[in-house]
Amino acid sequence: MITDGPRLRPDLAALPSYKAGQRPAPRTDITTYKISSNESHFAPLDSVQAAIIAAATEINRYPDPFSTELVAAIAHHFGVPAEHISLGTGSVALCGQIIQSAAGPGDKIMYAWRSFESYPIWTGIAGAQSIQIPLKPDETHDLDAMLHAITPETRVIFVCSPNNPTGQIVDPGELEDFIASVPSEIVIVLDEAYIEYVPEEKRSDSIRLYRENSNVVVLRTFSKAYGLAGLRVGFTISQEPITNALRKTALPFGVSSIAQAAAIASINAESELFERVASVTAERNRVSSELIEMGYQLNPSFANFVWLRLGLRTDVLHQALEQAGLSVRPFPEEGLRISIGEREANNRFIEVARQVSIESDVLR
Secondary structure: OOOOOOOOOHHHHHOOOOOOOOOOOOOOOOOOEEOOOOOOOOOOOHHHHHHHHHHHOOOOOOOOOOOHHHHHHHHHHHOOOHHHEEEEOHHHHHHHHHHHHHOOOOOEEEEEEOOOOHHHHHHHHOOOEEEEEEOOOOOOOOHHHHHHOOOOOEEEEEEEOOOOOOOOOOOHHHHHHHHHHOOOOOEEEEEOOOHHHOOHHHOOOHHHHHHHOOOEEEEEEOOOOOOOHHHOOEEEEOOHHHHHHHHHOOOOOOOOHHHHHHHHHHHHOHHHHHHHHHHHHHHHHHHHHHHHHHOOOOOOOOOOEEEEEOHHHHHHHHHHHHHOOEEOEEEOOOEEEEEOOOHHHHHHHHHHHHHHHHHOOOOO
């Protein structure tokens, strides 16, 4: 019997591809900058580098499959039981583990849109259906619309705050009311990958919300504020039934021994790392103020990036930035997400944005 090749799942052809931030094209005339992936532009702290070097001497051995020391460090840091911590290779992988733990073919996964690109991908892999709820005009989650969209098939709801790529946060009071209104059998994921960039007074008390609600999962990562994007380690905090399911769906030995050591060192150096966070937020606010002064329309960002919704004019600014040696994250016909990077990169971005605003119709 002659076939055309292996028989694969036909529905995978319809899955969107994850679009990672691209590096700028090599140049010899100017220094180029990658401000497309929301990474920390700082090199690892000396103490973190030392932990990485020490751990590298034992990479001939498998890592601790239970990440015992890192789990204990996270649990102590947040004042929660170790049994409530689950680890994964970044928050991207944990999104998949959550969906795999709660949903299958015919089930529904709900999230705002536009939001984190991994949500529809993992939903499709599970054979579930995406329910995308449009953001409000101010780029915030429409929690009322999300409540009204719940059906008996709804299994997981993602609330990304600060939202990627728009940078907006959910109002703490509105979030608490929302959680109280969602049926307890639905898993609610508070995706807080960028929470460290939010002022304390504006943050939701997600740890309290998880303690008071058995269906709430707090999702965090070491990739952003802690500067460990290349080592791939994230974690969830949830009550035991959910945590046990997430541990079962985790990739065995997924979090490397180097990642575990670096994450522990980062927790121990948090005060030093958060000085860097403060400098990033100051730069974010400076860049935002400059853009507003030029006439660009943007809402406040609470992450380490800014979002410009330019619609059909997105490509005008995108091409100008590429020509200037800056790689940013375009969302065609929607907008641009610009990560806050080195001050030199931020200054060049401001300069190009100002020139484009003068020479083109990008603001009209």
